Amino acid sequence: MRAVCVLGTGLIGGSLLRAAARAGREVWGTAASEPTAAAAVADGFDVTTDTDAALARAAEADALVVVCVPLTALEAVLRRVDAVAPTCRLTDAVSVKVPVADAVAQFAPRTRFVGGHPMAGTAESGWPAGSADLFTGAAWVVAADDGLDVEVWRDVAELAWDCGSRVVPAAVDEHDVAVARISHLPHLFAAVLASVGAGEQGDDLALALSASSFADGTRVAGTRPELVLAMCEGNRGALLAAVDDALGRLGAMRGALASTGGLAATVRSGHEARMRWASTREPLEVPVDLGAPDVFAELRELGRRGDVVEPVKR
Amino acid sequence: MRAVCVLGTGLIGGSLLRAAARAGREVWGTAASEPTAAAAVADGFDVTTDTDAALARAAEADALVVVCVPLTALEAVLRRVDAVAPTCRLTDAVSVKVPVADAVAQFAPRTRFVGGHPMAGTAESGWPAGSADLFTGAAWVVAADDGLDVEVWRDVAELAWDCGSRVVPAAVDEHDVAVARISHLPHLFAAVLASVGAGEQGDDLALALSASSFADGTRVAGTRPELVLAMCEGNRGALLAAVDDALGRLGAMRGALASTGGLAATVRSGHEARMRWASTREPLEVPVDLGAPDVFAELRELGRRGDVVEPVKR
Missing domain, CATH: 1.10.3660.10 (6-phosphogluconate dehydrogenase C-terminal like domain)
Incomplete structure (x- = not known):
């Protein structure tokens, strides 16, 4: 199971840290403030305010880096990624997908990036509001545009499955x-x-x-x-x-x-x-051969039908 | 307790017939079709398809006539009212109030008319869907424009209270x-x-x-x-x-x-x-002296504050 580095430990990042840890993954993260980092450490998680150190560890471990900061903080974080872990496996959990893909292309262009969007949330926010169960049963959109890195695509889908979510593939603009x-x-x-x-x-x-x-x-x-x-x-x-x-x-x-x-x-x-x-039916779990040519076109069609990808057995 | 003649025994009229009967009132009604009349009679109610006979009885008993037909059937019913019970006490339970008031002014101008609108309903329709409880706890809007007949206003309010509703006064255009x-x-x-x-x-x-x-x-x-x-x-x-x-x-x-x-x-x-x-508060029950000058202005103000009229003790 690939290690996970979570950048940003608010509601979404904090829940992801908990869910990935519960699934048995090696996981660490960063917080924007000392009090948040201290709260996460007190809860038994490996969280620091030193983004460069967290990213250096991610580069060393070939971890999947997940950006969970607000859109307004995205550029600053991506600049650190480009400086410290420029070719890392990268995904995100920010709502909109085109603006994030554009920012990655601009500020961290060498990363192996596949965007994501877990459709989960609560009215609360911040580390204390997080829960390992937040993603259970939720749709987790994974970008499925031509030319993406299939290996990282599987990394992101496996993280979503580990968190109990259904994987819905979609082109970023269609999402x-x-x-x-x-x-x-x-x-x-x-x-x-x-x-x-x-x-x-x-x-x-x-x-x-x-x-x-x-x-x-x-x-x-x-x-x-x-x-x-x-x-x-x-x-x-x-x-x-x-x-x-x-x-x-x-x-x-x-x-x-x-x-x-x-x-x-x-x-x-x-x-x-x-x-x-x-009358929308329950989504079907469809097996997909990620090694096939035109796999992303197949994945996009599957998402347009309202279906999800069958979890791959390890 | 004033007798009640209900014109139209769909969901609203059928419920009104049941609620008025349960309150101990003498009540009869009309149905648009023989099967509906037969169903109501089978349930123990005095319902006929002979509108003129029902209206003649209303004129004789000085009953409150309540129009509960759809807007599209309004003109025909009002023409019968004008022919058979031209000066009767009249109200209605049709949603919109200005078009009904206009139709009454045109087709039954001699009636003592005070419009009404019980804010109750279900997804079902027709006599079988009716219930004596339909109006319990509902807002029942009673028209409160200057120049209305105060005596009939009280008749309508008392019917609403008998049905378990709260009386909200409002000008017809404001409603x-x-x-x-x-x-x-x-x-x-x-x-x-x-x-x-x-x-x-x-x-x-x-x-x-x-x-x-x-x-x-x-x-x-x-x-x-x-x-x-x-x-x-x-x-x-x-x-x-x-x-x-x-x-x-x-x-x-x-x-x-x-x-x-x-x-x-x-x-x-x-x-x-x-x-x-x-944060809308619970409506206050405000006592109103119906004999006061400018009573309708007072009633309209009360409705604009979101309050209701205190039921008058008999």
């Missing part, structure tokens, strides 16, 4: 488009719906009459704004396209309502889409 | 604006979000990655399209204003995302609105 649609846009819709529904201060009639349609439609507007902003603003390009798709549909609906008064096209299409979502 | 914002717009947002999220047939990656933000944001898109259309299309004017408010906010958000990339204004305003909703 970013998908999360814009099913995660980032819902957060923006919830925010706008909450603002329209609440209306003016001092007039609480609408809120007094609100029922489950409003409560459900605005639930994620309760998320801490900082988390929503980091997530949505980091996926600007794909999110703009999703917003424009939504605005086009809303504009057509507005036109129909104003002219004929009819909403059937909007309502029926939305109903069909929701029914399609509700 | 329609409120439900457009907190009920009708959420249904349209859910439909558009479902359509954008599901994307093209044959690409299920986005659906496979969807989590609770998408599930919650699209839940009401699962409602039967006919119900959503009847509800939303009947409230065209107020809904257009709510849609335009939402489009304005989404457009501003789109502009900020495209220019500076910043979403803080949208996300923070939505978060504040959701927090305001979450």
Whole structure:
């Protein structure tokens, strides 16, 4: 089992450190602050604030390095990787995939990089909120673009399986488009719906009459704004396209309502889409020969079908 | 206790018939079809398809007549009211209030009309789906515009209390604006979000990655399209204003995302609105002297504060 070096020990990195250790892996990590490092050490983990030392050990052990820092701290960390472990096996657990791939190409271009995104989280953050169970049953997206390093691809998938996740392969741009649609846009819709529904201060009639349609439609507007902003603003390009798709549909609906008064096209299409979502089958575990030519095209097709890669037996 | 004549015995009218009977009231009703009338009679209720006979009895008994037919059947029923019981005490349980008030002014102008809207329902419809408990704990909006008949206002409020509901007074236009914002717009947002999220047939990656933000944001898109259309299309004017408010906010958000990339204004305003909703206090039961001058202005203010009228002791 390959050793793992986790850069950043917040909710995601801290959970990964715990999960990898529980799976029997040799694992160490870095923290941005002394108190976080001390808390992790007190919990029995090998965590330091000395990023260069952690990376030197990773280069020596040929470990898989996992970047778990916020998007805003990415460049600084990648510069250290390039300086200390320039050709290491590298992955990440940052939400958006195109901006991370671009940053790696710019600041750590010699690394063997395969991006990742475990679709897991809680409302909490920081080392204390972490849990070895965070990834259990979650989808873990692994980048599947042509030209990636198949050996590192397997390293990342094995780490995901060790953490109890399902491996969903996807092209990085398709991943970013998908999360814009099913995660980032819902957060923006919830925010706008909450603002329209609440209306003016001092007039609480609408809120007094609100029922489950409003409560459900605005639930994620309760998320801490900082988390929503980091997530949505980091996926600007794909999110703009999703917003424009939504605005086009809303504009057509507005036109129909104003002219004929009819909403059937909007309502029926939305109903069909929701029914399609509700009838989404359980993902199939599909065996994939990672040595095959065109393996990444096969993996991408598998992800588009909503399926996952069958864990490889050791 | 005033007798009650219920016109229409679907989910709402059928539940009202049961609840009024349980409260000890003399109550009878009409059904649109023989099978429905037969089912209600078999359940022990006094229901006929002869609307004129039911209305003649209402005129004779000075009963409160409650219109519980769909918006599309409203004109025909009101014409019978005008022919047979032209000055009766009249209320309704149709969702939108301005279109109903307009129809009454046109087709049954001599009635003593005070509109109502019990905020209750289920996914089911028809007589068999009805229940005497449907209105328990629900908000029952009672129109509170200047110039209404105070005596009939009390009749409607007493019926709502007998059914276990809280009485929320509101001007009819303010009611329609409120439900457009907190009920009708959420249904349209859910439909558009479902359509954008599901994307093209044959690409299920986005659906496979969807989590609770998408599930919650699209839940009401699962409602039967006919119900959503009847509800939303009947409230065209107020809904257009709510849609335009939402489009304005989404457009501003789109502009900020495209220019500076910043979403803080949208996300923070939505978060504040959701927090305001979450902190909405329990409504106060406020005693109101229905004999006071300007009583309807007082009632409207009470509703805008999110409060309810204290049930009057008999």
